[in-house]
Amino acid sequence: MTTSRHDPPPLGAENPHPPRTPSAAELADMDQEQLATLAANLDDVEIVHNQRKFPIPGTRAEKRAERAVAMWFLISALSAVAFIGVFLFWPFEYKAPGDPGYALYSYYTPLVGFTFGMAVLALGIGVISYVKKFFPDEVSVQQRHDGASDEVARRTVMAQLAKAGKDTDIARRSLIKRTAGLAAGVFGLGLGLAAVAPLVRDPWKGREEAALWVTGWKPVNGETVYLRYDTGDPHEIALVRPEDQDPGSMMTVFPFRESERGDEEALIRALRRADNPVMLIRLRPGTPVVLREGQEDFHYGDYYAFSKICTHLGCPTSLYESQTQRILCPCHQSQFIATEYAKPVFGPAARPLPQLPITVNDEGYLVATGDFPEAIGPSFWEIHGS
Numbered sequence: 001m002t003t004s005r006h007d008p009p010p011l012g013a014e015n016p017h018p019p020r021t022p023s024a025a026e027l028a029d030m031d032q033e034q035l036a037t038l039a040a041n042l043d044d045v046e047i048v049h050n051q052r053k054f055p056i057p058g059t060r061a062e063k064r065a066e067r068a069v070a071m072w073f074l075i076s077a078l079s080a081v082a083f084i085g086v087f088l089f090w091p092f093e094y095k096a097p098g099d100p101g102y103a104l105y106s107y108y109t110p111l112v113g114f115t116f117g118m119a120v121l122a123l124g125i126g127v128i129s130y131v132k133k134f135f136p137d138e139v140s141v142q143q144r145h146d147g148a149s150d151e152v153a154r155r156t157v158m159a160q161l162a163k164a165g166k167d168t169d170i171a172r173r174s175l176i177k178r179t180a181g182l183a184a185g186v187f188g189l190g191l192g193l194a195a196v197a198p199l200v201r202d203p204w205k206g207r208e209e210a211a212l213w214v215t216g217w218k219p220v221n222g223e224t225v226y227l228r229y230d231t232g233d234p235h236e237i238a239l240v241r242p243e244d245q246d247p248g249s250m251m252t253v254f255p256f257r258e259s260e261r262g263d264e265e266a267l268i269r270a271l272r273r274a275d276n277p278v279m280l281i282r283l284r285p286g287t288p289v290v291l292r293e294g295q296e297d298f299h300y301g302d303y304y305a306f307s308k309i310c311t312h313l314g315c316p317t318s319l320y321e322s323q324t325q326r327i328l329c330p331c332h333q334s335q336f337i338a339t340e341y342a343k344p345v346f347g348p349a350a351r352p353l354p355q356l357p358i359t360v361n362d363e364g365y366l367v368a369t370g371d372f373p374e375a376i377g378p379s380f381w382e383i384h385g386s
């Protein structure tokens with residue numbers, strides 16, 4: 001049996017006729033077509049079959065395929081424009097359920113996700129359908145090589161890629177080029193905006209009334225804000241007295257004002273508002289504590305109230321282990337020490353859980369003496385670890 005230079009060697013054997021590596025001068029003289037052919041030869045690739053998808057340019061089938069690809073790029077571009085519009089102009093400031101503008105606010109995240117997802121998806125489908133519709137039908141056989149590629153291989157691969165583009169006649173497909181450029185450009189612009197905008201937006205806009213700085217515990221017109229727990233019935237007002245809680249235990253509480261009694265909407269809002277939940281912890285008598293500077297009077301005896309919203313990414317820190325005094329966030333395992341102003345001691349959270357100032361009023365109920373002195377929830381540009 002005789003073998004030609006193009007016969008692939010048996011599996012596992014070295015090619016007995018490796019192609020000659022051209023000199024630098026020969027390489028410089030080669031055109032794109034020759035380089036692409038050389039690339040195949042160097043890689044021991046034998047092209048068994050190669051046929052263009054549209055050998056006759058300008059047919060109706062070709063135009064149809066071109067429009068189908070362009071349509072996906074156009075959808076991607078429009079989605080990216082919509083993403084930028086939503087990201088920049090849709091009302092994103094937090095609104096509590098029932099507040100004016102809540103419905104619009106609640107669509108912000110789904111719309112950002114949908115438009116961004118569509119931009120990526122349509123761009124991907126556009127690229128895939130371009131490859132499927134225009135790349136030549138090709139069957140090749142290649143022997144496997146070990147080790148890194150050399151300079152010749154790298155240059156020839158680039159030539160092969162360029163040839164592949166040429167084989168699909170990308171140069172004369174201006175509709176696809178324009179829509180693909182539009183989609184990639186607008187999508188890139190959206191990504192850039194998404195990266196920069198959070199650094200530019202002013203979390204202080206609105207000052208003391210800005211959504212990031214105010215919770216449902218903020219006193220309004222001097223009205224007392226009681227601590228209540230949720231019985232499952234918003235109309236059943238279960239206010240908290242110190243004797244309701246055992247030493248070494250934790251209770252989740254929400255704000256209540258007498259002016260809200262009977263007002264179902266306001267009562268439900270107080271229970272559902274994302275930044276309202278507070279964990280009321282009663283330490284065992286005599287437990288040593290370290291108080292935070294400036295917040296020495298925030299507790300009442302052994303009672304300490306901390307925001308339940310994790311300062312990492314906002315999960316509820318629902319677990320309190322009274323033996324170790326650790327408050328645990330189940331999401332990413334951040335741990336806070338209840339006896340040291342809930343400062344983080346493990347995990348990704350970077351700052352303590354904000355503490356709610358509390359006392360007991362003349363009637364013997366636990367009440368808040370003010371709102372949290374800092375923003376609750378995840379850290380951000382001006383609120384970071386301390």
Ligand code: FES
Pocket residue numbers: 310311312313314315329330331332333334347348349
């Ligand atoms: S949200 Fe609590 S640790 Fe991540």
